[in-house]
Amino acid sequence: MQYTALTVAAIVVLLPIYVTVAFSLQTGASALDFPSSLFPFPPELSVFRRVFSVGNLGRYMLNSAIVAVAITVAQVLTSILAGYAFAFLRFPARNVVFVGFLATLMVPSEVTIVANYDTIVGFDWLDSYQGLVAPFMATAFGTFLVRQAFLAVPQDLRDASRLDGYGHWGFMWGVAVPLARPAIAALGVFSFLLAWNQYLWPLLITNTDDRRTVQIGLKTLASNNVNEFNLVFAGTVVASIPIFILLLVFQKQLVRGLTSGAVKG
Amino acid sequence: MALMLLLPSLVVFGLFVYYPFGRTIWLGLFRTSPFGNRTTYVGFEQYADVLASSDFHHSLWVTLVFTVMTVPVGLALGLGLAVLAHQRLSGVGIYRTIFSSTVATSVAVASLMFIALLSPSVGLINQIIKGFDGDPIYFLQRPGWALIAVAAVTVWQNLGVTFIVISAGLQSVPDDLYESARLDGASAWMRFVDITLPLVSPTLLFGFVVLTITSFQTFGQIDLLTGGGPLDATNLIVFSIYTEAFRNFNPGVAAAQAVVLFLIVLALTVVQLKLVERRVFYG
Numbered sequence: 001m002q003y004t005a006l007t008v009a010a011i012v013v014l015l016p017i018y019v020t021v022a023f024s025l026q027t028g029a030s031a032l033d034f035p036s037s038l039f040p041f042p043p044e045l046s047v048f049r050r051v052f053s054v055g056n057l058g059r060y061m062l063n064s065a066i067v068a069v070a071i072t073v074a075q076v077l078t079s080i081l082a083g084y085a086f087a088f089l090r091f092p093a094r095n096v097v098f099v100g101f102l103a104t105l106m107v108p109s110e111v112t113i114v115a116n117y118d119t120i121v122g123f124d125w126l127d128s129y130q131g132l133v134a135p136f137m138a139t140a141f142g143t144f145l146v147r148q149a150f151l152a153v154p155q156d157l158r159d160a161s162r163l164d165g166y167g168h169w170g171f172m173w174g175v176a177v178p179l180a181r182p183a184i185a186a187l188g189v190f191s192f193l194l195a196w197n198q199y200l201w202p203l204l205i206t207n208t209d210d211r212r213t214v215q216i217g218l219k220t221l222a223s224n225n226v227n228e229f230n231l232v233f234a235g236t237v238v239a240s241i242p243i244f245i246l247l248l249v250f251q252k253q254l255v256r257g258l259t260s261g262a263v264k265g
Numbered sequence: 266m267a268l269m270l271l272l273p274s275l276v277v278f279g280l281f282v283y284y285p286f287g288r289t290i291w292l293g294l295f296r297t298s299p300f301g302n303r304t305t306y307v308g309f310e311q312y313a314d315v316l317a318s319s320d321f322h323h324s325l326w327v328t329l330v331f332t333v334m335t336v337p338v339g340l341a342l343g344l345g346l347a348v349l350a351h352q353r354l355s356g357v358g359i360y361r362t363i364f365s366s367t368v369a370t371s372v373a374v375a376s377l378m379f380i381a382l383l384s385p386s387v388g389l390i391n392q393i394i395k396g397f398d399g400d401p402i403y404f405l406q407r408p409g410w411a412l413i414a415v416a417a418v419t420v421w422q423n424l425g426v427t428f429i430v431i432s433a434g435l436q437s438v439p440d441d442l443y444e445s446a447r448l449d450g451a452s453a454w455m456r457f458v459d460i461t462l463p464l465v466s467p468t469l470l471f472g473f474v475v476l477t478i479t480s481f482q483t484f485g486q487i488d489l490l491t492g493g494g495p496l497d498a499t500n501l502i503v504f505s506i507y508t509e510a511f512r513n514f515n516p517g518v519a520a521a522q523a524v525v526l527f528l529i530v531l532a533l534t535v536v537q538l539k540l541v542e543r544r545v546f547y548g
Contacts, residue, residue, distance in 0.1 A: 006349055010363045013346075016378040016421060017366070019389050023381050034392035078277065081270040091267035101274070104282045106534065110482050110503045111527045114292060114510045114519050115285030138277035168266060197371035199485035200503075204511065215373040219489060222377060229380075229387050236377040243369040251362065258368075258426060259433040 024048075024233035031230065047234045054225070055235050056209050060217030061242070067132045067202075067213060068195035074137035075191045076184060082138070083146030084172050088158070101140040109135075113204060120205055127211045132202055136195065142187045145260055149183035150176050182256065189250045190257030196243060214239045286527075292520035304517070315521040323497060324505040324522075327412065331501060332480040334416040335423070340472055342420065343427030348461065350428075351435045361432070368425030372485030375422035379490070383414055408498040411491050415499050418486050423479070427472055434468025435461070478530055502526050 023031060024047065025040035052058045085091070086098060116135060125131035153176050161171045177184065202213040212220065221235045247254060295304040296311055315321050346364045350357055370378070382389050383404040391401040404414040438461065446456050484503040487493055493500040493508065502522065510519035
């Protein structure tokens with residue numbers, strides 16, 4: 001009885017994914033005729049080669065990987081540095097700076113696209129990796145996540161490392177960062193997911209296949225191949241595989257990243 | 266030392282958050298002439314025009330309707346899945362992974378997957394309708410259907426996150442509460458209403474805030490599925506900003522609309538945070 005409800009719910013949730021996979025594996029009349037369209041036997045796999053040749057999806061995925069890795073590394077580094085300052089250092093105007101970080105969370109990126117687009121044009125960064133990465137190299141959310149983890153580091157450890165002659169830099173990388181690893185891992189997975197899935201910004205600033213990310217590549221694929229729908233669906237499947245693998249491997253970190261701040265103690 | 270550590274973040278925020286935010290307000294004060302690149306300072310006249318414009322009112326209205334269509338349904342489904350998966354059953358982990366799975370879909374992937382369901386020529390739903398000799402429904406081309414279709418994509422795409430967040434909220438409900446309620450003879454429905462609901466209400470309100478703000482930022486599914494149409498039926502506020510700035514080359518109008526969007530999101534955040542403080546039961 002419980003399993004019936006769970007299974008029905010699972011089928012409903014998975015239906016769009018299953019239909020997309022099934023449609024990607026067949027051509028011709030069988031694909032247009034329910035219910036045979038849901039059972040692609042024998043599967044027609046050649047389309048997956050065309051995803052990479054005609055669809056150029058390999059290049060799009062490479063671009064997305066470069067951009068997402070660069071954003072993730074940058075966000076983790078800037079969050080560690082700033083999180084450390086907020087957790088362990090006393091400095092003038094600390095509260096003002098803290099509120100300044102908080103304020104960035106109040107400005108949705110959609111609000112500033114017009115001005116940011118001008119900035120990128122001014123830097124001559126249209127259709128470049130710099131343009132795709134630079135605006136997202138820091139994150140207040142990540143800073144707070146790391147700061148919170150740093151605050152849980154016992155004061156004794158800080159004192160002990162000072163007695164051993166370590167300065168802030170040694171303590172940061174030798175003690176604080178290793179202890180905050182779960183939070184940093186959660187931030188890394190979360191940043192990568194958001195960066196890989198970005199849509200509006202890469203749509204605005206890329207205009208050639210050399211720099212288009214996979215999300216924009218899918219739009220290009222869909223609008224250039226309206227009549228070859230199995231190619232479009234195959235592209236959709238291929239584009240989502242890396243993130244599904246990421247989810248399976250890092251489910252725990254992702255859940256942590258998503259729920260931090262959502263649930264009170 | 267502190268400055269050195271904060272500088273990288275502050276440079277990025279300065280260049281890509283604070284400065285463009287100020288510049289957006291500034292751009293809203295200038296009007297672009299319909300031909301050529303001449304811009305003239307018009308002060309707050311353009312803001313007043315945007316606030317009075319019936320097109321903009323329409324965008325705000327559509328965004329609001331879209332929010333009402335997506336947020337409560339999304340939360341209810343997320344809660345339903347979370348309660349279903351919150352049982353001590355063997356193999357329940359697989360179901361949790363399945364329910365979380367849409368977190369892996371980007372807006373582009375989710376939109377194209379829904380074309381597999383909704384397309385008039387190949388979509389599964391229309392294949393079934395045709396199988397019964399019915400006429401296909403043009404979900405994305407009919408004003409009455411388009412917003413519902415886009416809302417359905419959105420609910421599905423957000424379901425994974427909603428499920429994960431509400432599940433985490435359920436984990437914090439102590440099991441012995443259910444145990445003693447069961448001993449007192451409370452039915453499953455009574456346990457849900459009297460224990461689960463009040464105790465996950467902080468999580469639900471958090472989800473409500475986040476989903477509402479997200480729905481005001483909706484763009485990708487509109488761009489991919491409807492292009493704001495038909496007849497502006499899905500011209501949500503961010504799509505309207507995008508069209509004004511990058512299709513109609515009216516950066517001033519786009520900037521003024523963006524400032525209104527900012528104020529709405531800010532107001533939502535403040536109001537809902539107040540609600541959270543007042544109404545919610547913290548266990």
